[in-house]
Every structure is written in C-alpha cells, then in structure tokens.
Amino acid sequence: GRRLAAAGDCVVCHTAPGGIPNAGGRAMDTPFGKIITTNLTPDVETGIGSWSFSAFQRAMREGISRDGRYLYPAFPYSAFAKTSDEDLTALYAYLMAQPAVRSATPATRLDFPFSVRPLMAGWNALFHDASPYSADPARSAEWNRGAYLVNGLGHCGACHTPRNAVGAERGGQAFLGGAMVDGWEAPALTALSRAPVPWTSSELYAYLRKGYAPQHGIAAGPMAPVVKQLSALPDEDIRAMAAYLASFNEALPEAESAERARQAVLSARQSATSLPGPGQRLFNGACASCHHDGDGPRLLGVNVPLALNSNLHSARPDNLVRTILEGISAPAGKDIGFMPAFRHSLDDSQVAALASYMRSRYAPAEPAWQDLPATVARLRAAPGEH
Numbered sequence: 107g108r109r110l111a112a113a114g115d116c117v118v119c120h121t122a123p124g125g126i127p128n129a130g131g132r133a134m135d136t137p138f139g140k141i142i143t144t145n146l147t148p149d150v151e152t153g154i155g156s157w158s159f160s161a162f163q164r165a166m167r168e169g170i171s172r173d174g175r176y177l178y179p180a181f182p183y184s185a186f187a188k189t190s191d192e193d194l195t196a197l198y199a200y201l202m203a204q205p206a207v208r209s210a211t212p213a214t215r216l217d218f219p220f221s222v223r224p225l226m227a228g229w230n231a232l233f234h235d236a237s238p239y240s241a242d243p244a245r246s247a248e249w250n251r252g253a254y255l256v257n258g259l260g261h262c263g264a265c266h267t268p269r270n271a272v273g274a275e276r277g278g279q280a281f282l283g284g285a286m287v288d289g290w291e292a293p294a295l296t297a298l299s300r301a302p303v304p305w306t307s308s309e310l311y312a313y314l315r316k317g318y319a320p321q322h323g324i325a326a327g328p329m330a331p332v333v334k335q336l337s338a339l340p341d342e343d344i345r346a347m348a349a350y351l352a353s354f355n356e357a358l359p360e361a362e363s364a365e366r367a368r369q370a371v372l373s374a375r376q377s378a379t380s381l382p383g384p385g386q387r388l389f390n391g392a393c394a395s396c397h398h399d400g401d402g403p404r405l406l407g408v409n410v411p412l413a414l415n416s417n418l419h420s421a422r423p424d425n426l427v428r429t430i431l432e433g434i435s436a437p438a439g440k441d442i443g444f445m446p447a448f449r450h451s452l453d454d455s456q457v458a459a460l461a462s463y464m465r466s467r468y469a470p471a472e473p474a475w476q477d478l479p480a481t482v483a484r485l486r487a488a489p490g491e492h
Contacts, residue, residue, distance in 0.1 A: 107200025110193055112338035114186070114259035116201075118331045120146045128201075129153075129209040134180055135288045138273065139216040141180040149206040162198045163191070167236050169226065176226035178214070179273055185261035188239040188254065197259075233274035248342075252350025255343060262351075265292040265328070282354060289488060290327050291425050293416055296354035301416040302370040302469075303363050304356040310348035315341070317438030321367045323415040325438040326429060326445075333438040367414055374413035377470045385463025388456055392448065418468045423461050423475040427485050430457055454482040 122131035130145040148155040161172040169183035267275040268285040284294035313319040417425040433447030458478035
C-alpha cells in the first residue's frame with residue numbers, strides 16, 4: 107500500500123504548500139478554474155475516515171464520491187480505474203493506517219456550467235472506461251507491468267497527454283504527446299519529443315530512478331516531487347515503466363545515441379563564439395560557473411550539457427523561463443545541485459535576453475522563440491506550482 111501510494115503521487119497533490127501530508131488544500135489551476143484537493147487522511151469529519159472500501163473503490167474506479175457527488179477528472183480516476191482490486195485494497199489499508207488530521211479544505215467552486223457536477227455523468231459516458239487494466243498477451247511481462255503503472259496509478263497521461271475542449275485526454279498520436287499543466291510544459295514522452303537524442307530505456311530508468319539522465323537533463327519543477335515519490339518503488343517497477351515508455355520512442359543503439367549527443371554538444375560549442383551581446387554576458391555572469399557543458403568539475407551536483415536539455419529544444423520557452431525565475435530549491439535527488447532563483451535579480455528584459463541566447467547557443471538548429479519579454483512577464487505574474 108505504501109508503494110502504491112508513492113506510485114500514485116497521492117501526497118504530491120493532496121498536500122498544500124507547507125501543509126501536513128495528505129491533508130489536502132492544494133489549489134490546482136485548470137482551464138475550468140481552481141480545483142482544491144481534499145483531505146486524504148482517515149479523519150472521520152474532514153477526511154476519508156468514514157469511507158468504506160466500496161466507497162473508496164467507487165471513487166477510484168468510477169469518479170463518484172462517498173456522498174454521490176461526481177468528481178472532476180483533475181482527480182485522475184480515469185487512470186486510477188486501471189488499478190486492480192487487490193492493489194486498491196492495499197492502498198485503502200495504507201491510507202486508513204495513516205495519522206488522522208482534522209483539516210477542512212475549501213470547497214471547489216467552478217463557474218457555470220462546470221459547477222454542475224451531474225454533467226460529469228455524460229462526460230463519463232463519453233470518455234471514461236472504468237475497467238481494470240487488461241494485459242496485452244503480445245507483450246512481455248515487463249512491458250505490461252510498465253503499462254499498468256504508467257497508465258494506472260502513475261497517471262502519467264494526466265499531465266503528458268493533451269486534452270480536448272472538455273478536459274478528456276486525447277488518444278491516438280496525441281497519447282503522451284505533451285501538454286501544458288499549470289504553467290509548465292509536460293513534454294512528449296513519445297517519438298514526438300523534441301529532445302535532440304531519443305529517450306532509451308536506460309535513459310528513462312536513470313531519469314525516473316535518480317532524477318537525471320546523462321543525455322537529457324534533470325527532473326525539476328513538478329517532476330522533482332514525482333521522482334522523490336518513485337524512490338519508494340523497487341527497481342523492477344522503475345525498469346518496467348522505462349521499458350514501456352521507451353517502446354514509444356525511436357530505438358537507437360547506444361553507440362548512435364552517444365554520437366548524437368556528442369554532435370549536439372559540439373554544435374553548441376562552435377556557436378558559442380558567434381553570439382556576443384547582453385545574453386552572453388548575462389550567461390557568463392550568472393550561469394557559466396555551473397553550466398560549463400561538462401568540461402569542468404561538478405561544482406554543484408550533476409552537470410548535464412545544456413545542449414542535451416530537452417527544454418532548450420522545445421517549441422515553447424516556458425520551462426526554461428520558469429527555471430530561471432524559480433531556480434531549483436528542492437532537487438529530486440541527492441546528486442542534483444540546487445539552483446538559485448533569478449526572479450529578483452534579473453528583470454523581464456534580462457531573462458528574455460538570457461533565454462534567447464541559450465536557445466541560439468544550445469539549440470542552434472531550432473527557430474528563435476518569439477515574444478520572449480511577454481512570456482517572461484506572464485510567467486512571472488502567474489507562477490503555477492503543479
């Protein structure tokens with residue numbers, strides 16, 4: 107049950123910033139308004155202490171609360187439904203064994219018509235399949251275990267799959283094809299990824315297990331707490347998730363992956379001398395001592411060359427800008443260094459110049475990002491969390 111709760115990242119969403127674990131109260135920004143997460147502790151009055159297993163099972167599988175209210179799919183029951191009854195029983199037992207916390211959370215109040223919860227019955231009829239995961243006999247046991255975790259409790263698609271106009275995850279090529287969530291880009295986990303080197307099973311394993319992948323970068327932003335939670339899972343589960351996700355990417359021999367990575371780093375080095383200006387001066391003053399492209403010592407943890415960082419190759423600058431503004435105050439793992447926030451030391455024009463320089467230097471084959479000052483101002487004014 108403890109491992110299943112970690113796989114589902116329950117505590118990540120159901121804990122307010124600075125709050126008591128699983129006591130709820132985190133506000134999640136959605137296109138339909140703010141949704142407040144509820145108290146998951148076994149407190150009888152404000153939590154789930156009065157819930158029977160059948161009520162818990164119905165919420166997880168059908169998206170209906172104990173009192174009969176329809177839940178919004180911000181609570182990803184469309185993924186949790188894939189979980190077996192045996193695992194739901196273990197998860198329920200674990201949650202009920204945790205300390206009860208009396209903590210009433212604010213009610214979620216969305217604008218009309220989204221405030222009319224009975225409409226979710228129609229949504230469920232159109233978009234929700236409440237049946238548990240069924241293994242694919244044509245695939246290996248490892249692949250099926252990975253699919254079960256990724257598409258079930260792991261609910262990776264809740265962030266990494268784009269949604270339609272009414273909030274349902276899209277299928278087909280859009281599955282795990284990348285989406286925007288609360289001001290962050292959840293990048294594509296498939297062959298649609300903009301990463302200069304395709305994700306392999308070993309790179310995905312390293313990223314999910316340690317919080318960084320040598321040919322891609324580190325887990326930061328909303329992914330950092332996810333990786334921390336995944337540390338409770340055994341190695342075979344992490345390898346299964348990596349194997350499943352890798353099956354959606356181009357299969358490359360390790361030697362070819364290494365050569366692509368080498369070429370990307372070389373291209374960035376060659377372009378460095380041809381980009382003088384304020385962006386270069388800002389980078390040399392604020393960034394270069396740590397981000398030295400792997401040439402120097404590890405001063406503050408992992409040093410993945412920026413030329414391999416997926417965010418520099420994205421069609422959107424949001425993740426890079428947010429990382430510059432917010433820094434990394436809670437690394438995903440002990441080998442990953444902290445990064446200072448530049449929100450208060452760089453103004454919008456400076457952050458825009460820095461981001462523009464980094465894009466030109468580390469992703470020279472990609473087009474320049476447009477309207478960077480406006481993007482920086484927008485992200486500075488509305489810092490989302492998850």
